[in-house]
Amino acid sequence: MMNQANIISDLIKWIEKNLEQPLSIDHVADKSGYSKWHLQRMFKKVTGQILGTYIRHRRLTHAALALRLTSKPILDIAMQYRFDSQQTFTRSFKKQFNVTPATYRRNELWDPRGLTPPIELNKTQLKLPEPTFVDLPQQVFCGITYKNNCNLNELLQHNAILRKQFFTDYMAKYFKSNAVLPNKVYTFSRVLKGKDHIDEQEVLYTIGIEDNSIIENAEKYVSKGGLYVCFKYIGPPLGLLDFISQIYFAAIPMLKVKLRPGDTIEIHYNHSNLTSHSDIMEIPSVECDYCVPVIMKQDDA
Known part of the structure; x- marks a missing residue:
């Protein structure tokens, strides 16, 4: 029973x-x-x-x-x-x-208080690391942007699809050119209201490339910087979805912050040990900082 x-x-x-x-x-x-x-x-x-x-x-x-x-x-x-x-x-x-x-x-700023996560009884509770607040400078990259349209229930899954596409497409180009993978890779994601359907979103995922000699048709991309709350993730690729969900529904609502317009930044580390395209398809562990644009909330706000 x-x-x-x-x-x-x-x-x-x-x-x-x-x-x-x-x-x-x-x-x-x-x-x-x-x-x-x-x-x-x-x-x-x-x-x-x-x-x-x-x-x-x-x-x-x-x-x-x-x-x-x-x-x-x-x-x-x-x-x-x-x-x-x-x-x-x-x-x-x-x-x-x-x-x-x-x-x-x-409201321009998004107050996350009140967002309620789903109860997940039979899943090992993910222990989020302590957040760090970081002022990131404005930076200029060469950008390659992936786009996808989805509805609200598919949002995290589509972001994961674009992230996987990044790993397979972008890094494979390094191997084809016999270039050394960078140790640090910046990606920028944002969600826009759908242009054609009122209940859809357009998900954009941009890879910030510092070396434009590897990939053709990259365009200038400016990361405006500012205050971010950052969470370190080290674990299997499939666990990143739960990690991100917990950030938005459990961790951030407990902080004295509001979400401001801007890109969510992922800083991925330690890819220089990958030596072939097959390694990309079977990455055992991801290490990244997941950084959300915020503004500190006044106590009486």
């Missing part, structure tokens, strides 16, 4: 896939096969959270991302995440994020 943690873990995964569907306590109880009273007690015992509150927080977190990263009308977002009116959505949203949805979308 499944233990309670496994039951709740499976239920959370189902909730995550159905945030845009009806998710009353009765609906969730029907899915679980337990009475709603027993299910709510079990959920609280296993997670420490109240089931209905957790579902609302996750829906509002998705709604917050949609406000910042899409041009979908606020009423459409409210309906998408099953609020019965824009007024109900606004009340709930303001309770979690301290501002109305319209203000949240309009």
Whole structure:
């Protein structure tokens, strides 16, 4: 018989896939096969959270991302995440994020407080390193940019696709020219609202090249610099997605910062020991600094 943690873990995964569907306590109880009273007690015992509150927080977190990263009308977002009116959505949203949805979308700086990560019971909890605050200077590179369009739920996965494309394409060019791989490689990623569809994003991933003799058609790329909060990652390539998710949903909301417009910078290290294209395809470990553009928040802000 499944233990309670496994039951709740499976239920959370189902909730995550159905945030845009009806998710009353009765609906969730029907899915679980337990009475709603027993299910709510079990959920609280296993997670420490109240089931209905957790579902609302996750829906509002998705709604917050949609406000910042899409041009979908606020009423459409409210309906998408099953609020019965824009007024109900606004009340709930303001309770979690301290501002109305319209203000949240309009503000130039993005306050990450209120974003709620999904509960992941059966996954080894990733221990994030202590963040460091770094003032990076403006730098000029030769840039090669990869682009992709996706919807909100695919955002991290598409960023990973572009990152892998970078490793296979860009580094392979070094091997073909018998050049020595640089020990430090800068990449810059940004997310723009889709131009053709209101619920899509355009993901751009730019490799900053200091030696333009290796790759043709590189264009001038200026990294404006400024204050960044940086997290060091050392581990398998597949673990980087979880790492990035934890940065945005768990680590940054705990800091006294707001996100400012600008590129997220990844500084990748220690590729000089790769000697062939096959090495790229089987990189056992990634070492990089993941740096997010921020501004320090005043205590009364």
